[in-house]
Amino acid sequence: EVLVVGSANADLVVGVERRPGAGETVLGTDLAVHPGGKGANQAVAAARLGAVTALLARVGDDAHGALLRESLREAGADTDGVLGGPTPTGVALITVDPSGDNSIVVAPGANARLAPDDVVAARALLSRAAVVSTQLEIPLETVVELARRLPPECRLVLNPSPPAALPPEVLRACDPLVVNEHEARFLLGASGGRAGSGSVEEAAWAAALLELGPRSVVVTLGARGALVASREGSEWVPSPAVRAVDTTGAGDAFTAALAWRLARGEELVTAARFAVRVGAVAVTREGAQRSFPTFDEVGGVAKG
Numbered sequence: 621e622v623l624v625v626g627s628a629n630a631d632l633v634v635g636v637e638r639r640p641g642a643g644e645t646v647l648g649t650d651l652a653v654h655p656g657g658k659g660a661n662q663a664v665a666a667a668r669l670g671a672v673t674a675l676l677a678r679v680g681d682d683a684h685g686a687l688l689r690e691s692l693r694e695a696g697a698d699t700d701g702v703l704g705g706p707t708p709t710g711v712a713l714i715t716v717d718p719s720g721d722n723s724i725v726v727a728p729g730a731n732a733r734l735a736p737d738d739v740v741a742a743r744a745l746l747s748r749a750a751v752v753s754t755q756l757e758i759p760l761e762t763v764v765e766l767a768r769r770l771p772p773e774c775r776l777v778l779n780p781s782p783p784a785a786l787p788p789e790v791l792r793a794c795d796p797l798v799v800n801e802h803e804a805r806f807l808l809g810a811s812g813g814r815a816g817s818g819s820v821e822e823a824a825w826a827a828a829l830l831e832l833g834p835r836s837v838v839v840t841l842g843a844r845g846a847l848v849a850s851r852e853g854s855e856w857v858p859s860p861a862v863r864a865v866d867t868t869g870a871g872d873a874f875t876a877a878l879a880w881r882l883a884r885g886e887e888l889v890t891a892a893r894f895a896v897r898v899g900a901v902a903v904t905r906e907g908a909q910r911s912f913p914t915f916d917e918v919g920g921v922a923k924g
């Protein structure tokens with residue numbers, strides 16, 4: 621079983637001709653409202669693939685919370701751990717310009733209330749999990765509690781997004797730490813490593829990230845796939861070549877797929893070979909959750 625612990629947001633999307641400057645108002649397109657947030661995205665992605673999946677998250681007792689529960693249920697995820705309350709559901713305010721570039725402001729709302737005590741209270745969900753997957757759109761102390769309460773045989777998959785400095789006890793629990801290039805640079809910089817030079821070889825990144833303490837590391841490299849590293853060495857897992865139309869949520873689809881295959885007992889490299897195919901399908905379709913494939917849909921994608 622995969623337990624995702626993370627954020628759930630309503631993505632409020634408006635198309636604009638150009639972004640407003642300070643003090644300026646521009647008219648946009650009609651508002652589109654989509655279920656999002658990295659936690660909810662990962663839970664939907666895993667469930668749609670066929671994983672037995674639960675989400676531990678906080679939403680508000682409002683329409684956005686209902687939308688999120690509905691999308692999770694539709695994908696087949698267990699929503700017993702999606703807790704309600706008076707604080708409004710988190711919202712991402714997204715403007716998209718004609719070139720497809722977006723600007724995003726997030727109001728964390730109920731996500732900021734997902735507390736260490738919620739992890740303690742989720743004992744039953746945790747005990748059933750073979751893999752727990754989490755991110756940093758929830759309070760860091762909640763992630764720390766999770767690392768402490770991980771059942772003995774359970775793996776922690778952490779995608780440190782948005783990037784933040786991680787306590788050693790969290791880093792040591794990661795198996796793997798999953799980062800994109802931006803997050804890798806941040807973590808290496810925050811640790812006094814070879815930050816932001818842009819010239820560092822990716823294999824060297826993976827090795828440097830391993831030195832921070834995680835049991836294994838996966839660096840996702842967009843169209844080039846992913847680099848997988850552990851004490852035994854590192855291996856590049858190429859992505860299938862696809863025509864990308866929208867990369868939103870690709871990292872979440874990748875990480876969810878990885879978590880599922882690890883929960884099934886696969887080796888990290890084998891799991892990553894499946895995950896790049898899931899990520900590749902996700903980028904060929906518009907949107908985040910809407911772009912996530914079923915297991916059968918992944919079958920048709922050539923191996924990289």
Ligand code: ADP
Pocket residue numbers: 800801840841842843844845846859860861862864867869870871872874895896897899900903
């Ligand atoms: P993030 O979305 O977090 O920035 P990446 O851009 O590295 O992370 O993408 C995550 C994964 O999604 C990649 O490892 C790859 O499997 C897949 N992916 C992303 N962009 C593409 C692309 N253009 N073509 C094929 N696969 C892609």
